[in-house]
Amino acid sequence: MRLLILLILIIFLSKSNSVFIKQKQNQIPKTNNPYKLSNGLALTPPMGFNYWNFDGCETNLINETMMMNTAYAMSTNGMARVGYEYVNLDDCWMAKSRDENGNLLPDPIRFPSGIKHLADYIHSLGLKFGIYGDIGTTTCKGYPGSENYLEQDAKTFAEWGVDFVKMDGCNMQVEDMKEAYTDLGKYLQATGRPMVYSCSWPTYAYVENITMPFDYIEGICNLWREFQDIRDDFTEWTQILDEMEDSLPKRSQFAGPSHFNDPDMLEIGNGLESNIEYKSMISLWSIIAAPLIAGNDILTMSKETLEILINEEVIQVNQDPLGLQGNRVYQNQGLEVYQRTLINDSYAIAMFNRGDVQSDITITSDMLNLTNHQNFNIRDLWSHTDNGTFSDTFTASVEPHGTIMIKLSPKINNIYLPLKYRKHLLK
Ligand SMILES: *[C@@H]1O[C@H](CO)[C@@H](O)[C@H](O)[C@H]1NC(C)=O
Ligand SMILES: *[C@@H]1O[C@H](CO)[C@@H](O)[C@H](O)[C@H]1NC(C)=O
Ligand SMILES: *[C@@H]1O[C@H](CO)[C@@H](O)[C@H](O)[C@H]1NC(C)=O
Ligand SMILES: *[C@@H]1O[C@H](CO)[C@@H](O)[C@H](O)[C@H]1NC(C)=O
Ligand SMILES: *[C@@H]1O[C@H](CO)[C@@H](O)[C@H](O)[C@H]1NC(C)=O
Numbered sequence: 001m002r003l004l005i006l007l008i009l010i011i012f013l014s015k016s017n018s019v020f021i022k023q024k025q026n027q028i029p030k031t032n033n034p035y036k037l038s039n040g041l042a043l044t045p046p047m048g049f050n051y052w053n054f055d056g057c058e059t060n061l062i063n064e065t066m067m068m069n070t071a072y073a074m075s076t077n078g079m080a081r082v083g084y085e086y087v088n089l090d091d092c093w094m095a096k097s098r099d100e101n102g103n104l105l106p107d108p109i110r111f112p113s114g115i116k117h118l119a120d121y122i123h124s125l126g127l128k129f130g131i132y133g134d135i136g137t138t139t140c141k142g143y144p145g146s147e148n149y150l151e152q153d154a155k156t157f158a159e160w161g162v163d164f165v166k167m168d169g170c171n172m173q174v175e176d177m178k179e180a181y182t183d184l185g186k187y188l189q190a191t192g193r194p195m196v197y198s199c200s201w202p203t204y205a206y207v208e209n210i211t212m213p214f215d216y217i218e219g220i221c222n223l224w225r226e227f228q229d230i231r232d233d234f235t236e237w238t239q240i241l242d243e244m245e246d247s248l249p250k251r252s253q254f255a256g257p258s259h260f261n262d263p264d265m266l267e268i269g270n271g272l273e274s275n276i277e278y279k280s281m282i283s284l285w286s287i288i289a290a291p292l293i294a295g296n297d298i299l300t301m302s303k304e305t306l307e308i309l310i311n312e313e314v315i316q317v318n319q320d321p322l323g324l325q326g327n328r329v330y331q332n333q334g335l336e337v338y339q340r341t342l343i344n345d346s347y348a349i350a351m352f353n354r355g356d357v358q359s360d361i362t363i364t365s366d367m368l369n370l371t372n373h374q375n376f377n378i379r380d381l382w383s384h385t386d387n388g389t390f391s392d393t394f395t396a397s398v399e400p401h402g403t404i405m406i407k408l409s410p411k412i413n414n415i416y417l418p419l420k421y422r423k424h425l426l427k
């Protein structure tokens with residue numbers, strides 16, 4: 001008897017070992033990376049605000065009043081309630097040069113009360129504060145860069161009360177970025193202040209067609225920007241989506257709690273697309289576990305824009321605790337299906353019509369790899385209604401450039417029950 005158990009054990013072990021070796025061969029070799037970022041942040045994709053997409057830079061819109069008013073608006077308009085928490089600066093907040101001790105300074109006209117004052121105010125609202133820097137000699141717009149000042153700037157950020165650091169990569173050789181981004185991460189961590197660390201390295205590697213070690217950056221940054229800069233244009237952001245889906249190595253494998261792919265900030269409400277397109281954007285950004293950083297003017301946005309930004313059922317998909325990035329599972333002539341695995345045996349599905357005519361899109365259990373003929377409750381995350389049962393197929397008519405976003409949750413005996421009750425029933 002014992003011998004038999006031993007024999008089975010040996011067979012099992014040798015089998016699982018060979019499976020293990022096989023999987024290993026299919027992976028990219030792991031870069032030697034003894035250092036790991038461990039700030040415990042960004043367990044789900046960060047949500048917040050950044051002015052870059054609606055304002056760019058060099059205008060008179062950016063100043064401490066605007067930042068404070070924006071933070072206050074976010075704390076009262078429902079955005080903070082659903083999870084938008086980081087209120088972030090982008091380029092052009094700095095003075096043109098450092099002080100005599102090499103410290104970064106804010107633009108004295110835009111931020112006369114200083115950055116710590118702004119951070120304190122944002123914190124007083126229960127929100128968090130993000131800053132922008134550049135790993136090279138100067139920022140993209142020509143303000144002081146952090147090259148040669150990495151440790152000093154990390155300390156400055158911590159003293160100011162920064163919670164999120166977006167580190168751009170203008171004016172540095174891509175070949176030098178591995179070391180620079182790693183070093184800054186170490187310096188940030190050494191301050192003892194937890195700061196989300198967002199790196200732009202892959203975007204610059206992409207532009208120069210240099211191979212990116214994603215298995216490495218996954219260990220040193222909470223987020224990493226990819227592909228080209230986004231614009232308020234349907235063709236433009238869908239191209240970024242395609243790049244996210246089609247690029248090798250497959251990007252979704254690198255996403256998880258504390259480390260996410262960043263296809264760039266939202267353009268919702270910036271005026272050059274329809275609300276149908278903006279709804280598609282946030283639906284798909286939620287399926288691919290992208291950070292949700294609103295890039296529109298919060299102080300002047302319409303009610304419709306706000307409603308798109310704060311759809312809690314869609315945000316719940318984005319913020320799913322498993323942190324798994326979804327994938328496109330079907331595409332045919334502009335009709336596409338995306339699937340994200342969620343907690344509690346559930347799935348988020350986006351049925352996306354990129355074409356110019358209203359079209360039916362059908363999802364099937366084969367397409368979704370749900371082949372055990374289980375029944376799922378269909379929840380429409382934009383109409384906020386339960387729409388029957390999915391077992392093998394479901395068809396919806398999708399408007400041009402629109403997305404039907406649904407959540408499939410398991411049903412037992414054809415009744416949909418939350419998991420805690422299901423567990424009870426299964427006993
Ligand atoms: C800040 O910018 C706003 C426009 O966004 C402007 O109305 C205001 O006068 C500026 N305030 C200061 C102190 O410069
Ligand atoms: C990018 O580099 C790869 C090899 O690393 C090469 O096969 C490909 O043609 C290059 N693409 C461009 C646009 O240069
Ligand atoms: C489909 O599901 C099976 C069983 O759960 C799993 O082993 C397989 O990897 C899945 N395939 C894909 C493509 O996700
Ligand atoms: C679900 O039902 C609602 C209410 O009837 C409807 O407005 C919505 O379009 C339906 N959704 C789908 C995906 O069929
Ligand atoms: C998942 O199931 C657990 C246990 O029933 C429940 O507490 C939790 O709210 C569920 N999560 C979601 C996102 O539905």
